[in-house]
Amino acid sequence: MARKSSKNIGKATSEKQVNKQIRSEPQSSKMQSGKGQSSKRQSKGSRQSAGKPFKGRLGPVLLVALVLLASVITGLFVVKARRERADAQVTETVKIEMEKGTIVIEVYPKLMPVTSQNFLDLAKSGFYDGIIWHRVEDWVVQTGDPQGTGYGGSGKTIKLETNKNLKNVRGAVAMARSMDPDSASSQFYVLKTDAPWLDGDYAVFGKVVSGMEVIDSIEIGDKMLKVTVEPK
Secondary structure, three states: OOOOOHHOOOOOOOOOHHOOOOOOOOOOOOOOOOOOOEEEEEEEHHHHHHHHHHHHHHHHHHHHHHHHHHHHHHHHHHHHHHHHHHHHOOEEEEEEOOOOOEEEEEEEEOOOHHHOOOOHHHOOOOOOOEEEEEEOOOEEEEOOOOOOOOOOOOOOOOOOOOOOOOOOOOOEEEEEEOOOOOEEEOOOEEEOOHHEEEEOOOOOEEEEEEEEHHHHHHOOOOEEEEEEEEOO
């Protein structure tokens, strides 16, 4: 198997740079008064004229507000539709039982067929039962090594598979590998924070949908008591 250092996913060497990045989302009128009118009428006329620009601006303001409201509503429907399409890709979930609680992972076999099938086969066979979390950092936790050292695997490797729609964000589940892109076996990691510098280089195939508080509390040596696959 690969050396220990090579079995861990890339270190957050650019994490500070990522954390430092900051994103920023991205009337007048003339008054005229008629000649020969009294100063009182002129004053009254001035007051009436002064009110007209405000009423004139009210229409555009309402229009802008309505456009913004429509945009927000449309955005909500788009997000919902995208979520529904993502859910349609999920046929099975994986439940990890630990002393600290239960973690539920949804897997995307249609988006990541090779990686998902490898993970599901291992889970169904009982391979992960009793394996410890051997790597715990402030941004990631890692497990899946039967030796518990970072050197081990299942004895089988798979080719690197990526999907542009699956990102390394908090809760993402992906395969760990050595420097060889096609060396992923059984070890996988779960992100506690976003790690965009890993996108395109590691196979994200699932996401934690329940139990992130358990992920956040994991310590080195904590054990996965039972890992099971359940239909969604």
